[in-house]
């Protein structure tokens with residue numbers, strides 16, 4: 001499988017402390033991957049370097065086919081290239097309806113004035129209907145987003161990101177604060193999203209990671225400690241030591 005994103009030998013230091021230490025990571029075009037690791041392992045910094053928020057001191061970040069370097073590109077250029085990022089807390093426009101939130105997301109990649117001048121066409125309404133089905137909010141399209149449950153807001157934001165058709169979606173702890181039923185639905189949404197794009201899920205919750213049923217990358221002290229199925233990595237003695245303490 002050819003890689004969509006290839007991170008190699010990336011290091012990032014903050015005041016001499018290596019948050020990422022010679023990190024290498026690669027993901028294919030339609031792949032779901034969970035990234036786990038104890039607090040301070042470098043998960044957020046990893047997402048920050050991929051999205052251009054933090055510049056690495058060393059290493060390469062190659063993207064797409066033919067591969068181009070993401071190093072030196074701005075956060076917005078990286079987003080336009082197809083990297084979407086979902087932060088942990090949902091950020092939707094609470095006073096707007098679910099449909100309007102999705103419509104605003106659809107309008108984003110056009111021009112700087114697109115939100116003001118955007119006139120939805122029937123194709124846009126059809127796309128919103130489709131997105132609402134993907135995120136399980138078809139019955140909520142007319143509701144104010146502020147009235148949604150925490151889980152529904154998270155799904156709406158995932159839908160808003162999908163509206164922009166990212167090639168890679170980075171999702172930070174989507175299951176936090178969700179009910180069991182919401183987690184199950186989130187698993188389904190992420191697995192479906194990864195059918196035709198790459199999805200990286202940073203997660204602490206092992207039950208949730210198990211349900212994702214995908215390859216897992218374990219980070220520790222800014223490097224990859226282990227990689228493989230969840231059973232493989234949780235059976236690794238280094239991983240056990242890191243999680244349970246020496």
Ligand SMILES: Nc1ncnc2c1ncn2[C@@H]1O[C@H](COP(=O)(O)OP(=O)(O)OP(=O)(O)O)[C@@H](O)[C@H]1O
Nearest residue numbers: 014015018019037038039040041042043044045046
């Ligand atoms: N801007 C910064 N300045 C100084 N140190 C930082 C900065 N950002 C991260 N760090 C340090 O780098 C290390 C890695 O942090 P990072 O947030 O990437 O870890 P994480 O795996 O996301 O942790 P958590 O699971 O707690 O969110 C931590 O020790 C953190 O304190």
